[in-house]
Amino acid sequence: MPVTDPPTLVDVLIPCVDVSDERSTEASGVPGLRDRWDPVELIAHYAGAGVRRVLVDVVDTWERVGEAQRVVAGAAPLVEVMVSLHDGRVPSVEDCAKLLDAGAASVSVSTSAVDDPDTVSAIAARFGSDRLVGVVNARYRRGGQDGWTVYVDGGDEATGIDALTFGRTLRDLGCGAVIANCADREGTGRGFDHALTRALVEALSIPVIASGGARTVRDLHQGITEGGASYVLANKMLHSGAVTLDDIRRNPPPDGR
Numbered sequence: 001m002p003v004t005d006p007p008t009l010v011d012v013l014i015p016c017v018d019v020s021d022e023r024s025t026e027a028s029g030v031p032g033l034r035d036r037w038d039p040v041e042l043i044a045h046y047a048g049a050g051v052r053r054v055l056v057d058v059v060d061t062w063e064r065v066g067e068a069q070r071v072v073a074g075a076a077p078l079v080e081v082m083v084s085l086h087d088g089r090v091p092s093v094e095d096c097a098k099l100l101d102a103g104a105a106s107v108s109v110s111t112s113a114v115d116d117p118d119t120v121s122a123i124a125a126r127f128g129s130d131r132l133v134g135v136v137n138a139r140y141r142r143g144g145q146d147g148w149t150v151y152v153d154g155g156d157e158a159t160g161i162d163a164l165t166f167g168r169t170l171r172d173l174g175c176g177a178v179i180a181n182c183a184d185r186e187g188t189g190r191g192f193d194h195a196l197t198r199a200l201v202e203a204l205s206i207p208v209i210a211s212g213g214a215r216t217v218r219d220l221h222q223g224i225t226e227g228g229a230s231y232v233l234a235n236k237m238l239h240s241g242a243v244t245l246d247d248i249r250r251n252p253p254p255d256g257r
Contacts, residue, residue: 006252007252007253008050008248008249008250008251008252008253009217009220009221009248009249009251009252009253010049010050010051010245010248010249011050011052011253012224012230012231012232012253013051013220013231013232013233013234013248014051014053014054014055014082014209014231014232014233014234015043015046015051015054015055015233015234015235015238015239016054016055016056016057016211016233016234016235017039017042017043017054017055017056017057017235017239018057018059018235018239019039019056019057019058019059019060019068019071020058020059020060021060021067022039022067022070022071023037023038023039024036024037024038024039024042024239025059026239028042028239028240028241029239029240029241029242030042030045030238030239030241030244031241032045033045039056039071039075040071040074040075040078042239043056043074043075043078043079044078046079046238046245047078047079049245049246049249050245050249051079051245052079052080053079053080053081053082053105053231054075054079054080054081054082055082055083055084055108055233056068056071056072056075056081056082056083056084057083057084058071058083058084058085058086059086059087059154060085060086061085061086062085062086062089062091062095065085065095065098065099068083068085068099068102069098069099069102070102072099072102072103072104073102073103075103076102076103076104076105077103080105080106081103081104081105081106082104082105082106082107082108082133083099083104083106083107083108084107084108084110084135085099085107086111087110087111087152087153087154088108088109088110088111088112088113088135088137088152089109089111089112089115090107090109090112090119090120090123091112091116091119092119093119093122093123093126096123096126096127097126097127100127100131105131106130106131106132106133106176106177107123107131107132107133108132108133108134108135108179109123109132109133109134109135109170109175110134110135110136110137110152111152111153113134113166113169113170113173114150114152114159114161115152117169117173120132120173120174120175121173121174123174124173124174124175124176125174128176129174129175129176129206130176131176132174132175132176133175133176133177133178133179133209134167134170134171134173134175134177134178134179135170135178135179135181136150136163136166136167136170136178136179136180136181136196136200137150137151137152137155137181137183138150138151138163138180138181138182138183138193138196139151139155139158139182139183139184140182140184147162147163147164148162148163148182148196149161149162149163150162150163150166151183155183155186163196163199163200164199164200164203167180167200167203167204168203168204171204171205171206175206176206176207177206177207177208177209177230178200178204178206178207178208178209179208179209179211179233180192180193180196180197180200180208180209180210180211180212180227180229181211181212181233182196182211182212182213183212184212185212185213186212186213187213187236188213189213189214189215189216189237190213190215191213191214191215191216191218191219191222191223192210192211192212192213192214192219192222192223192227192229192232193212193213193227194210194222194223194226194227196227197210197223197227197228197229198226198227198228201227201228201229202228207230207231208227208228208229208230209229209230209231209232209233210223210224210227210229210231210232210233211232211233212233214232214233214234214235214237215236215237215242215243216237216243217243217247217248217251219237220232220234220248220251221251221254224253224254225254
């Protein structure tokens with residue numbers, strides 16, 4: 001029988017790469033890259049270390065979808081690409097098809113789920129729930145004492161919608177997974193908001209991805225053990241080179257996942 005490597009925490013890791021103008025928004029600190037601004041080269045590095053899924057977060061508008069398509073097409077042979085464009089907006093079923101046809105495994109939605117839920121539902125009906133990932137981008141109410149409110153438009157616009165209510169809406173619109181992102185923890189290195197992740201896990205019957213605030217391997221591990229996430233998302237800790245994939249690989253996934 002063929003020998004297979006034992007599972008590691010890398011198997012449930014989803015690196016996030018921020019992109020604009022077909023380039024990373026910041027130079028990567030990962031050693032050994034020829035072009036530290038090339039998102040596809042960075043993704044190739046992740047893939048070579050065993051990463052299976054990557055979120056490509058394109059901040060450009062849909063008028064420049066061709067650039068996003070080229071990044072997706074370059075990365076798709078390497079990993080399963082989840083892609084977000086223009087703060088989780090998807091103008092139409094046909095526009096979504098442009099990213100899927102370029103090789104994206106799934107497209108993420110947040111703002112459109114508030115502004116144009118019928119289109120989100122139509123996308124799920126056309127392509128299937130496994131091609132659609134919802135994003136719950138939440139901030140604390142009353143300093144975290146009263147749950148979370150959903151923000152859209154890149155985290156700038158408060159909707160007044162409760163995070164758990166929005167998670168259920170995303171599920172009911174046809175999203176096959178949900179990213180639980182605590183915007184108040186992004187870039188802080190304070191670790192994931194396990195209460196937010198766990199609340200969405202318990203409210204929904206679909207996979208939940210923990211996001212926002214990871215700084216250490218321990219943070220990733222706790223996203224699963226304490227938050228109950230199926231996957232954990234990391235951005236700056238990997239992009240900066242502060243934590244290597246070798247560091248993460250040395251850790252088995254919780255519960256032998």
